[in-house]
Amino acid sequence: MPRALLSVYDKTGVQDFARTLHEMGWELVSSRSTAQALFDAGLPVVDVADLTGVPPILDHRVVTLHPKIHGGLLADPTSESHRADMAEHGIEAFDLVVSNLYPFHLDPSIDLIDIGGPAMTRAAAKNHAFVGIVSSPRQYDVVIAELRERGALSDATRRALALEAFAHTATYDAAIVEWLQTGETLPRFLNIPLERVDKPLRYGENPHQQGALYRKVDTSSWWDGLVQHGGLALSYLNLYDTEAAWKLVHDVGGDPTCAIIKHANPCGVAVATDLATAYQRALSCDERSAFGGIVAFNRQLDATTAAAMVDGPQADVVIAPGYAPGSVDLLIKKRKNTRLLEGAAPTNESLELRQISGGFLVQESAHFLAARADWRVVTKIAPTEAQWSDAELAWRLCGHVKSNAIVLVKDGQAVGIGAGQQNRVESGEIAAKKAAGRAAGGACASDAFYPFPDGVEAAAGAGVAVVVQPGGAMRDDEVIARADELGLAMVFTGERHFLH
DSSP: OOEEEEEESOOTTHHHHHHHHHHTTOEEEEOHHHHHHHHHTTOOOEEHHHHHSOOOBTTTTBSSOSHHHHHHHHOOTTOHHHHHHHHHHTOOOOSEEEEEOOOGGGSOOGGGOOSHHHHHHHHHHHTTTTOEEEOSGGGHHHHHHHHHHHSSOOHHHHHHHHHHHHHHHHHHHHHHHHHHTTTOSSOSOOOOOEEEOSSOOSOSSSTTSOOOOEEETTOOOGGGGOEEEESSOOOHHHHHHHHHHHHHHHHHOSSOEEEEEETTEEEEEEEOSSHHHHHHHHHHHOHHHHTTEEEEESSOBOHHHHHHHHTSOOEEEEEESOBOTTHHHHHHHHOTTSEEEEOOOOOOOSEEEEEETTEEEEEEOOOOOOOGGGOEEOSSSOOOHHHHHHHHHHHHHHTTSOSSOEEEEETTEEEEEEOSOSSHHHHHHHHHHHHTTTTTTSEEEESSOOSSTHHHHHHHHTTOSEEEEOOOOTTHHHHHHHHHHTTOEEEEOSOOOOOO
């Protein structure tokens, strides 16, 4: 008679599962509350305490940790010495183990650190050549279906179940390690269990590379609720760039906002009184670069904006919190390859990881600490209220532009963005060229300090009225003096915003 050992915290479906095993001729062995649940269902159950001769002890910390349990889990029936040991000590083999663990991640504490559960799970998973390990209620139907069809689990199924079981205990241990380091900004040990999302990506960074999205096990993010209304399958870079666009458009503020991203860098951002205007103003910053980009909105996409997009350059991805009636049909009809995404507000991680050879660089997630009240006017001229508003937006956008970053803003619209250059002057010249005179009277933001006055001169050449920068250079006095000579207002934030 095949034997099953059942010991679960989450009892969802376990009575029906055990009843089906019993009807198929299985002997049921169980412990504590699981045994009681099966007794209550009218099922014959051998209690672990009766099997081992030892009742639960130490406030139930020791229940299944016994040779008659683990010997039955780890025995190799093809081994003569194993069979001899089992006969000598009265050990019977188990064919199936059903075990899920205390919900440590829901209420971390010493009492919820499961010992017996992981031990049984790992033992059964190690011996998967002979033992099936069921570690989640979602596996019940698959296991029962195969037992009905074949009378036993296949080698492939037992191996697949073992893989999930080891991944489950690894995730469990990782949660404990994290809890024991609570309060440490950069913990000594960083274990991040990941599982591949089932939906495949079209390809990786390039078509000859495979790519996939992985999520943290037992967690969710805004990506999990993403809805795609049309267009081609998503690729690696679609997700990477969409994340950048989505975070930017939510970071800017509450008014209708449009952000256009190309290669993870904004090539247009604007705030307006309505979404269609925000789109047109964002597009006008750098329409040529917008082709094939990501367009993000912080408002439901209405039909007027959709119509404007049909007349604009092709976008690889459009993402919004929702779509008004008719807008999806209009975009699909005219832009059948464009991926139309609908998502919830973005979620943030506390740490950022970047892979290098043999390890990872880890840092706190980027965030803005200094507010306008913390900024300091260092020139003779102070910004006007309108210039302050442009300076704040320019500074906010700088945190989303690859360094060296220069952003020119006028009347709530990015009119010139210079990114990714090896020196700040050339970034400024690129931004000024794209602005083509539209930055006059506006603001220039630099993600790091100006080491020399030439960067300020480039900003003045673009016609801006105020420059916002972190400050802190050796030649700050020279830079400030040059700003005064040029009739500019200059503000120091005291905070750098590199993004590489």
